[in-house]
Amino acid sequence: MKNIQSELPIFYETAHAELASALEMLAACKGTDTPKQALGYFMHAKDEYMHAKCFFKMLSQRGIKVSLEKAREFRFTPPSLIIKGYISNKGFLIDTMKLKDFIAFVYTNELLAKSSFENILNLVGSDTDEGKIISSIMMDELRHHGMAKKYFLKNYPALQPWQLVMYRFRETLQNKGRKLYDANLKFLDKILTPLYKGMAFVAGNMARKLNLNEFKREGKNLMEISSKSIL
Amino acid sequence: MNLKEKGKILWKFHLNLSFKVSSNFKMFIGVSGYNHESAAALVDKNGVLIDYYREESLSRIKGDKSFPRRAISKLLKSNNLQIKDIERVAFYERPLSAFLHIVKEASLNMPRSLSLLVHQFRNFNRSSVSCYLDFAKEFKGLETKLIYSDHHLSHSLTALSYSNSKKDVCSVVVDGFGDRSTASISQIVNPSEINELWECPYPVSLGLFYSSITDYLGFSINEGEYKVMGLASFGDSKSKSAKLVRGLMDWDSTSNKIISDMSYFDYHLSTSNSFNSKLEDLLGPARNPFVQLIPGESDFQRCADIARGAQDLTIYLLQKIFTHAHKITRSRRFLFSGGVSMNSASIDSLAQLPFIDEIIIPPSPGDAGCAIGAAFYSYIKSNSYIDLKISKPSLFPSLKEIRNDEFLTEQIIFNQFSILEKDEDDAFLKAAELISAGEVIGTVLSRSETGPRALGNRSLLCDGKNKDAVKKLNTVIKNRSPFRPTAPAMRYKIAKKYYRLRPEIYDCYQSMSATCQCLKDNVSLKFPTTHVDGTARIQIVENNSSLDKLLSILEPMGVEILANSSLNVSGDPNSFDLVDGLMVCSRTKLRYLLTDLGLLKRKT
Numbered sequence: 001m002k003n004i005q006s007e008l009p010i011f012y013e014t015a016h017a018e019l020a021s022a023l024e025m026l027a028a029c030k031g032t033d034t035p036k037q038a039l040g041y042f043m044h045a046k047d048e049y050m051h052a053k054c055f056f057k058m059l060s061q062r063g064i065k066v067s068l069e070k071a072r073e074f075r076f077t078p079p080s081l082i083i084k085g086y087i088s089n090k091g092f093l094i095d096t097m098k099l100k101d102f103i104a105f106v107y108t109n110e111l112l113a114k115s116s117f118e119n120i121l122n123l124v125g126s127d128t129d130e131g132k133i134i135s136s137i138m139m140d141e142l143r144h145h146g147m148a149k150k151y152f153l154k155n156y157p158a159l160q161p162w163q164l165v166m167y168r169f170r171e172t173l174q175n176k177g178r179k180l181y182d183a184n185l186k187f188l189d190k191i192l193t194p195l196y197k198g199m200a201f202v203a204g205n206m207a208r209k210l211n212l213n214e215f216k217r218e219g220k221n222l223m224e225i226s227s228k229s230i231l
Numbered sequence: 232m233n234l235k236e237k238g239k240i241l242w243k244f245h246l247n248l249s250f251k252v253s254s255n256f257k258m259f260i261g262v263s264g265y266n267h268e269s270a271a272a273l274v275d276k277n278g279v280l281i282d283y284y285r286e287e288s289l290s291r292i293k294g295d296k297s298f299p300r301r302a303i304s305k306l307l308k309s310n311n312l313q314i315k316d317i318e319r320v321a322f323y324e325r326p327l328s329a330f331l332h333i334v335k336e337a338s339l340n341m342p343r344s345l346s347l348l349v350h351q352f353r354n355f356n357r358s359s360v361s362c363y364l365d366f367a368k369e370f371k372g373l374e375t376k377l378i379y380s381d382h383h384l385s386h387s388l389t390a391l392s393y394s395n396s397k398k399d400v401c402s403v404v405v406d407g408f409g410d411r412s413t414a415s416i417s418q419i420v421n422p423s424e425i426n427e428l429w430e431c432p433y434p435v436s437l438g439l440f441y442s443s444i445t446d447y448l449g450f451s452i453n454e455g456e457y458k459v460m461g462l463a464s465f466g467d468s469k470s471k472s473a474k475l476v477r478g479l480m481d482w483d484s485t486s487n488k489i490i491s492d493m494s495y496f497d498y499h500l501s502t503s504n505s506f507n508s509k510l511e512d513l514l515g516p517a518r519n520p521f522v523q524l525i526p527g528e529s530d531f532q533r534c535a536d537i538a539r540g541a542q543d544l545t546i547y548l549l550q551k552i553f554t555h556a557h558k559i560t561r562s563r564r565f566l567f568s569g570g571v572s573m574n575s576a577s578i579d580s581l582a583q584l585p586f587i588d589e590i591i592i593p594p595s596p597g598d599a600g601c602a603i604g605a606a607f608y609s610y611i612k613s614n615s616y617i618d619l620k621i622s623k624p625s626l627f628p629s630l631k632e633i634r635n636d637e638f639l640t641e642q643i644i645f646n647q648f649s650i651l652e653k654d655e656d657d658a659f660l661k662a663a664e665l666i667s668a669g670e671v672i673g674t675v676l677s678r679s680e681t682g683p684r685a686l687g688n689r690s691l692l693c694d695g696k697n698k699d700a701v702k703k704l705n706t707v708i709k710n711r712s713p714f715r716p717t718a719p720a721m722r723y724k725i726a727k728k729y730y731r732l733r734p735e736i737y738d739c740y741q742s743m744s745a746t747c748q749c750l751k752d753n754v755s756l757k758f759p760t761t762h763v764d765g766t767a768r769i770q771i772v773e774n775n776s777s778l779d780k781l782l783s784i785l786e787p788m789g790v791e792i793l794a795n796s797s798l799n800v801s802g803d804p805n806s807f808d809l810v811d812g813l814m815v816c817s818r819t820k821l822r823y824l825l826t827d828l829g830l831l832k833r834k835t
Contacts, residue, residue: 022598030639031811039642040809046817049800063521072503075520077451078293079803089297177452193349200348204338212335215328215411217381217427222417227612229379230327230360 005070010120011062012074015055018115020086022048026093028102040147047140053132058124100156107148107164110169113142178179254537259613260306260373261606263323263385264361266408266452267570267598271302272606272628273310276318278614279608280392280624282306285599288629288807294453295804297367305361307370314372321327323601324382329410332433337500351768357524379821380608382409382601383569387417388427388611389604390566392621393738394591397422403491403552406597407438414438414489414569416556422607423616428559433500435491437548440480443496443505444541448534449518452505454581459538460576461715465526465762467540475513476540482551488572489548516829526714535714536831546577551624553581563588572596573683575768578745582733589735594626595682599623623727626686626742626773627678629807636809637828643813648824650830653732658830663784664695665823666793671708672823672830673798676777680805682699684743685797687778688807691821695719695792701759706793708819710801719760720742720770720795722782729755729792730769740771743795760794770795 025045027040056076061069081087093102093149118137124130152159255439257276269286284302287295307313310577315498334351337344366374380388386409387402394400396430405414413436416429431437441459442452450458466473480491495513498505509518514537518524518649524531547719554567563586567578572592581590593600607621644650646801652658662672680686691708693700695717705711725730731748732740739745746766749755763768782793797805798815809826816824824831 024641026810026814030808032639035639035642037636038639038810039646042643042647042814042817045814049814049818060521064519069464071519072517075451076802077454079296081292082295083295087292115419122455122673196349196353197345200345200352201341203352204334204341204348205343207331207334207338210331210335210338212411213331215332216430217411218430220426220427222381222384222387222427223611225381227380227608229320230325230363230379231331 004065007111008059008062008066008070008074010123011055011059012076013139014120015052015059016049016081016084016086019110020081021113022046022052023081024088024093031092031094044144044147047144048131051137051140058130063229094132097207103148103151104167105171107152108168110141110145110148111168112172112175114145115139117141136185154192160223186196234640245373253692257318258310259606260303260311260317260320261323261385261602261609262303262320262362263598263601263605264296265326265362266324267296267456268294268331269296269299269302270595270599270602271299271306272313272602273306273792274603274606276610276611277606277622277825278610278620278629279622281335282310282601283603283624283628285595285804287599287804289579291804291807291811293802293804298362298369299367300365303370303373305504311663314370317373317376318613319376319378319609320366320373320424321380321385321605321612322359322362323377323598323605324359324410325363325379325384326410329382329408330355330358330360332408332411333499334557336434340500341542347500350502350698360562377608378604378612381414383415383417383427383430384425385481385601385604385608386568386596387566387604388422388607389600390568390591390596391419391422392603392624393593394564394566395623396564397621398565398617399562400591401556401560402566403556404569405437405552405567405571405814407436408433408562409569414571416552416559418560419563419566421616421635422611424622429487429555431489434482434493434496435489436498437480437489437545438569439498439505439539440491441545441571441574442495443498443510444476444537446505447510447514448538449516449520449522449524450518456570456573458712458715460542460676461762462524462535462538462573463534463576463710464539464716464762464766465541465714466529466542468543469540470532470539472514472533472534472536473540473543475727476537477547478814479543480548482548485680487555489552490667498821507676513638516672524714534798542574542576543572544581544799545558545574548713549574549577550584553587555583557584557586566598567592568600570597574745575739575744578736578739579733579747579766582745583733590739591658592736592739592742592744593682594680594684594744596744600682621644624681626677626681627776628681629679640813640828643810644831645826646834647720647813647817648833649723650828651823651830651832655827655829656759658782658825659781660821661830663788663790666781666785667698667788667790668695669697671700671704671821672825673806673816673821674777674825675798675806676825676827678797679807682742683797683805684718684770685795685805686741686743686775687781689798689812690778691796691798692720692778692781692793693793694790695721695760696758696790698759701794704796708821709796711796712765716762716768716771717760717794718768718773718779718795719792720782721792722779722786723771725786727768729758730755730767737771740769741773743770749769758792758794764822795828 227229259274261272273282286299287299339346383404386404402417412430414431419429445455495510497507652661676688746768
């Protein structure tokens with residue numbers, strides 16, 4: 001049971017990440033200018049959707065076995081893709097990045113995803129049914145990485161191999177940075193929660209005194225209430 | 232003519248021209264978001280809804296409630312508008328009011344509610360209070376044109392726009408929580424005079440009660456309510472569980488108020504729990520969301536009975552609210568909106584109330600549809616009463632994609648699909664032949680639907696009387712819970728043969744907003760689209776719509792009813808454009824897709 005509980009967050013987060021990738025690729029497919037690229041992104045999105053489906057299934061198989069409280073904690077809701085930061089609230093990557101950077105991002109992240117799946121593979125065992133699925137997903141990621149590399153070499157022939165390494169290094173660093181930031185945020189959250197609660201308690205005591213009767217609209221013509229008021 | 236006179240004439244011409252240009256582009260935007268699904272709507276100077284987008288259609292994140300940046304951008308881009316062309320933008324609720332009501336209620340229940348208070352304060356900048364800043368950041372200049380409507384007023388105006396009569400009607404709004412109340416009754420004298428006569432103050436809420444039961448039954452809030460409604464048909468109203476749920480809320484006839492035992496619920500105290508252990512003590516343990524609910528298996532009947540109790544209570548309270556609405560307004564014509572009005576299984580009961588002549592439910596009665604009401608609010612606020620002309624919006628309001636679908640999907644179609652028929656008439660004929668032979672086809676035709684229900688343009692269709700085809704649609708393609716029914720779509724003359732139609736809610740049948748009973752001892756009771764309780768959520772197709780055209784070909788072939796479900800994979804929003812449709816086809820076992828480019832067949 002303990003093992004399953006510790007696995008839940010891994011599958012939960014991975015499923016989020018794969019679904020977010022699918023959405024990013026679908027957005028790229030709709031945002032591109034050439035039919036050929038649209039096909040590439042389309043096929044990539046299709047793969048990522050399939051990966052997400054696999055991880056959701058693995059999550060679900062574990063969710064059945066844990067306590068109700070834990071199961072409710074790991075129930076997926078689509079808006080959590082934004083809340084958890086898998087999709088930026090500023091927009092899709094294709095809308096916010098230059099095409100070259102976007103491809104570099106795909107090129108690097110597919111490889112990083114593959115290495116993180118290696119950890120999951122160790123967790124479930126490579127000879128299990130789940131292991132076989134994960135192995136096939138890893139192959140997909142490698143293929144996506146290769147396609148991004150091919151695109152790079154074709155469209156940016158002047159690009160030197162060391163520049164690709166630099167891109168990869170930069171993305172890896174940024175990824176590690178994001179993880180560190182997230183871990184720090186969680187740590188800070190733990191430390192500061194009592195303070196937040198204290199402040200909320202004080203603010204709550206003040207809010208108690210609020211008289212909201214003014215907001216009552218019974219008998220009023222709603223069209224005559226000031227349209228400038230946020231109250 | 233000297234130079235000065237020429238200059239004067241030119242200046243007059245310029246003034247005339249600029250006046251014409253600016254008056255031509257007098258547009259109004261309505262926006263909803265932050266709490267439930269976000270959306271943006273565009274109304275022109277003639278009171279016509281000319282465009283509408285839900286954010287989830289564009290972000291592909293179901294129930295996307297973030298600031299509708301994509302939707303507003305698309306409105307502006309698709310209609311070739313600039314910020315200066317927009318006269319006013321209305322936000323669908325009063326943000327500070329919504330924020331303070333939640334904080335005030337939570338503050339009365341400290342320390343239990345401390346986590347909710349912390350959440351509210353820490354996310355202040357992500358709540359609707361920040362909509363002004365979001366406008367300023369994303370669409371500089373629009374923030375100066377921002378005005379605010381009341382949440383329930385936005386609902387009322389949305390519903391009013393879909394009504395043929397724009398005055399002397401009663402508006403009933405029932406939802407989870409607005410910006411101050413959870414249900415209201417207003418008398419609409421005319422679009423400029425809408426008097427609120429009754430309200431149900433937060434936290435007592437029929438909508439949040441239903442969502443809590445949804446949560447208890449293991450379904451996601453704001454998404455699984457349909458499932459509870461479908462599950463209820465299997466339940467027994469006389470069962471112990473149903474009776475216990477039925478007792479959780481009531482109507483106080485003396486004070487004309489909804490009363491609720493709040494000690495069973497936590498939705499006003501917590502961010503993560505909508506109910507508490509007391510509800511579990513009463514009804515038994517909540518359902519694990521990961522365990523599939525299958526008819527006949529253990530715990531199914533208990534869950535169905537609980538759903539039945541929630542449904543019975545909803546119908547009972549709605550009848551009480553409508554009866555009270557009639558009592559205080561004397562009106563016989565009603566507009567019904569808010570999230571609870573999506574409870575299509577309760578509408579037939581409401582139509583049977585003796586004082587009802589008409590109930591209008593907009594096709595998107597939830598918060599996403601409020602953007603339409605907000606857009607009309609800004610339109611009404613900018614015009615004098617005598618100039619008001621509010622046109623009834625179409626069920627398919629989004630503009631067609633400006634981007635050339637044919638160009639963008641050229642390679643996808645070439646690689647993954649084959650075009651069976653390119654000509655529109657031939658494609659429809661071939662699609663009809665396939666349906667008649669028991670196939671399931673998807674559609675991506677013309678404009679997409681306003682609301683959450685697919686009405687034929689973004690649908691999965693098959694012969695509604697063919698059990699195998701309906702089963703394939705439900706289980707093989709959509710992977711839906713086995714207890715959820717599929718809606719039948721047909722023309723009016725066919726519907727009359729099989730179902731007990733109520734003229735009071737005829738419009739609701741067009742937008743699939745109401746269920747109806749099969750006629751007594753009628754063959755329709757055996758249709759695979761008929762639910763276990765002898766009801767069906769029928770769609771009477773609109774004249775000249777895509778489905779109307781398809782049925783006109785199918786009827787001579789002996790197919791008069793289509794099973795109609797949304798073109799999506801479970802958990803995703805309905806398809807919006809051709810790429811989405813192709814993706815659904817590629818991810819599922821769906822083989823045929825009827826599109827504006829012709830009939831496509833997925834390559835195996």
